[in-house]
């Protein structure tokens with residue numbers, strides 16, 4: 287009999303706790319051991335929190351090249367690993383007995399344009415390392431893609447899963463590369479590769495990493511501080527967006543979906559779409575005197591080539607994707623968090 291049950295039996299009446307259930311699962315290999323690369327970023331921190339609640343703190347390992355805060359260190363295992371260094375990640379997968387690889391390390395769209403050589407190394411060579419390691423150690427693999435994987439030649443309203451993809455940023459090119467190579471590894475080597483194309487992800491407790499959609503986060507901080515915001519996109523720039531909790535839920539649902547449900551390996555997911563003007567109007571329901579001004583920069587060109595409305599009907603049909611947070615709820619949650627430190 288398993289050790290945890292034996293101990294419980296000897297120590298009194300059997301009350302099978304969460305820890306005990308997790309131990310039972312992990313001894314029978316049903317609970318995955320998960321590695322999140324780029325785990326200290328905007329998506330990694332909340333994703334780790336959710337997966338640790340679900341699968342146990344001990345079964346989710348974060349890696350990154352950044353320095354974790356002491357609070358994060360207390361939440362579970364953290365290891366330094368540069369995804370451009372094959373052996374560092376290999377050692378981690380072997381020593382930590384990893385089953386699921388969630389590969390989040392990347393340079394986002396705006397910062398990618400400022401450092402193309404680094405974006406190519408990290409977003410392309412990093413993906414090569416991860417794909418090969420997933421093949422070698424038979425890991426289930428998740429790599430996120432983005433609305434940025436589409437370009438000016440794609441239909442923009444709505445943008446379906448399958449259409450022409452000719453992105454004009456190194457970020458977008460690297461993400462199309464990841465989508466295609468991941469699908470190739472699935473067909474050729476049977477790697478259980480899964481990929482979601484995310485819209486702009488909005489969260490209050492972690493900083494965005496330098497994307498084109500970051501305005502939709504900065505605006506809340508400036509609204510609270512100054513009751514005004516100068517936006518680098520024009521008033522009518524429509525982009526698809528999603529609240530972080532929905533983003534994390536989509537990863538959780540998708541990774542757990544049985545393979546028969548998946549009719550494709552890369553899916554669009556979305557929750558809402560809005561323009562800076564519409565977001566400002568929603569903010570005015572909380573702060574009636576909130577002012578927005580506009581001074582566009584290079585990010586406008588990027589946004590103008592991206593989808594306005596994302597068609598995610600295949601994800602909804604195949605594995606039950608459904609968002610919970612719309613624009614008004616998003617605004618309420620962001621202010622609740624920023625004012626009170628909670629949602």
Ligand SMILES: NC(=O)C1=CN([C@@H]2O[C@H](COP(=O)(O)OP(=O)(O)OC[C@H]3O[C@@H](n4cnc5c(N)ncnc54)[C@H](O)[C@@H]3O)[C@@H](O)[C@H]2O)C=CC1
Pocket residue numbers: 323324325326327328329330349350351352367368369370389390391392393394408430431432433483484485486487488493494495496497499
């Ligand atoms: N945040 C968003 O709106 C969206 C994000 N995504 C994708 O989700 C993933 C995660 O995005 P975010 O968390 O927002 O990015 P982020 O920029 O907040 O986090 C990326 C992390 O990667 C780490 N990193 C950088 N170089 C590394 C290296 N050599 N080795 C290991 N780690 C390294 C960084 O330190 C950082 O913590 C990315 O692949 C991104 O393309 C996709 C669509 C939307």
Ligand SMILES: CC(=O)[C@H](N)C(=O)O
Pocket residue numbers: 394395396431432433434457484485486487496497498499500
């Ligand atoms: C939508 C994304 O992929 C990201 N937020 C970016 O703007 O680069």
